Amino acid sequence: MNKLFSPARSAFVASVWGVMGLLASTGAWAQTAAPTTSNRQADFIVAVVNSEPITNRDVQVLRQRLANEAAARGGNRPDASELTRLALDQLINEKAQMQQAREAGIKIDSEAIDQAELNVAASNQLTREEMHKRLAQDGIALSSFREQLRTQLTLSRLREREIEGRVRVSDLEVEQFLREQLKAQAAQVPAQLNLGMILIAVPENSSEAAVQAFGERAADVARRARAGENFAELAKAVSQATDRGANGGEMGLRPADRYPELFLDATRNLKTGEVSAPVRSAAGFHILKVLERRQANTLLVTQTRARHILLRPSAQMSQAQAVAKLTEVRQAVVSGKADFAAVARQMSQDGSAQQGGDLGWANPGMFVPEFEQVMNRLRPGQVAEPLVSRFGVHLIEVTDRRNAPMSDQEQRTMARNALREKKLDEAYAAWVEDIRGRAYVEMREPPQ
Template identity: 70%
Template sequence: MAAQNVSNIPRQADFIVAVVNSEPITNQEVQALRQRMAREASSRGASNVDTAQLNRQALEQLINEKAQLQQARENGIKIEEEAIDQAEMNVAANNQVTRDEFRKRLAKDGLTVKAFRDQLRDQLMLTRVREREVETRVRVSDVEVEQYLQVQIQAQGGQAPSELNLAMILISVPENSSSAQIKVLQERAEDVARRARSGENFANLAKRFSEAADKGSNGGEMGLRAAERYPDLFVNATRNLRVGAISAVVQSGAGFHILKVIERRQGQATLMVTQTRARHILLRPTAQMSQTQAITRLNEVRQSIIAGKTDFATVARQMSQDGSASQGGDLGWANPGMFVPEFEQVMNSLRPGQLADPLVSRFGVHLIEVTDRRNAPLSDQDQRTIARNALREKKLEEAYTNWVDDVRSRAYVEMREPPQ
């Protein structure tokens, strides 16, 4: 019988695949991470995932994490038990179960509570060392914010709206006026327009002749405003006029108008954003009502609302444990990023008038309904906040990549046997 090639026999026991600054990485660690990465890839719809490639990616990630954890410990970073408790409860809430139910799931998956909490401890340490080493170094200047806004507004096709200040003299035409009466009033308007164009003071003419509601007070000025807030008739009549020029007489249902261009300027361009108006009912789990019971209760409420047996706002006022209860659960118009990610993700998936299934967030259990959605201009402050955050995220990503490479380059890494 030919001797069997020992190198082709799969290893049964765990073994070391790499050493990072004298700290080992085992094959079991690589395989556990590889399996998790494979599940995540599958959930995203990926197929035919290359096992060898995933092994390499998992090993590389573990090497980086080992080196970063070592740096965290050298820097004296410690994680309190209370922080791990909170992280564990957050994971359970995201899975829509209690902590005890989640621990039972861990046992079924062959993972001890201690091992899971050790994983949470490592994750929290990695987060803190990254915050200390990376986030504190990132700065965004006002000049960068201005440049970012200009680029984004241009990308949206946004042109700054023109602003216009017009002064007006109105020669009104009463209802049921005869043709002869209208002709007389038109001639009066033409005469006033000629006097204005010849250099006579427009404000004085407005006070003397205008029959507008303000009787020509303030010289007939209507104020600086976005051009679209004026009647199209006025905008078209003054479109090609320079500042200080007088329009031809224009007629509307109210009578005859003489217009003067007082000021014209390009307004400030602004970013547009999709705003959502939603309402919710919030139940907070307590010793008297578990999370599961809260989910069941809100499912019952949802079915009752859909069936038309009850009204969302009425139920919100009666049972919601949130400050919005008195407004029937109404949360008002919200810009992106105003709510926690788990809430916002569900809210954004809904059409106006649509009710979601009960959602568990860090605040409790929600029943969400979107009532309306619109595109709206951002305020100057909101624009700058969004721009600064976007620039910061981009810089953080670049700084984090550089930091990871630096930590890795300073670590001693010894590759042993390839993972199986």
């Protein structure tokens, strides 16, 4: 199952490969086919960046690609004028950056482009030869495709050279970040609370006089506890709870939201060791003592436990056949006619098969994105429709989910990565503005 785990990559490299994945899809690439003769005749220069032109055709191509990418992400699609502005702006920035890359002597060799081709093909579940056929079917010259890869790799290498080496995260920044995260978590994650309780029961249909007498008795017990009498001994002696005061009335450390709201209201302003006034419920009068409050002093991470069945397409079984097979398996599992673990042991083509497909507890980011996105949408007990990933066809079931404390090392690594990503984004934005500001940009005719 190791191949499912996602390798760490820089923010810039990740963004480049994300763009390439979109470029490699039919929808995003179809508009890059060579323009017709009439289009060439109508083409014109819309801007010049340090003597290098940007044509109306360049803007049209990128505008369509941005539109396709927005559609693939879902949500509101920018209007045509906004897409045109974004496309022209991106082309100007890209042109200025490519000029700087040439000045810096950055070159991408054929071997790097070959590897990029393989990565794009794999991310789209295609062999390199199948991808070439797809490009040809869409009227896209292989040379144009490889030139786009060269551009993306050049820009990535320039950004890594100009920005990544300059970004530093100090230990002091890590500590401050963790303090802020813990404070934010405390506002969302309930504290752990341990209460002691003494119950003075009030039988049903008790008269007002009887209820008053029980109330006075409860008030007396509360006074004794507040005066310093041992709460646990009082609970054993007088509590009428189901356990008759066993464990000294201690209810156990648990998330505060697992206590009745009545108890939380009565103890909200009490310090550890303090005793509440009697509070009335349908069962009777409760005297409560705060035995322990524990706020989480470590960050929590949502972990998911899942299992899967993996079928790898081959000459004997096509991808479509694998999807159809796992669709049948899902129907059998969901209807109760088959056991997921038993089927996984029998047919899964993955190292987890012997464990019934169990992948163990996983932190966010441990699996490749396409797998994790589907997994994260499932509730425990749900089985997803078959998923096609770069490794084959999966059937995924989530068995459990929990919030688990992160180790000190995990917290510090998370903090340092988050801070570095933020600084990289800020440094990148400033760097783009600087390059744009130093470039001579002449706007010609508005793009159409």
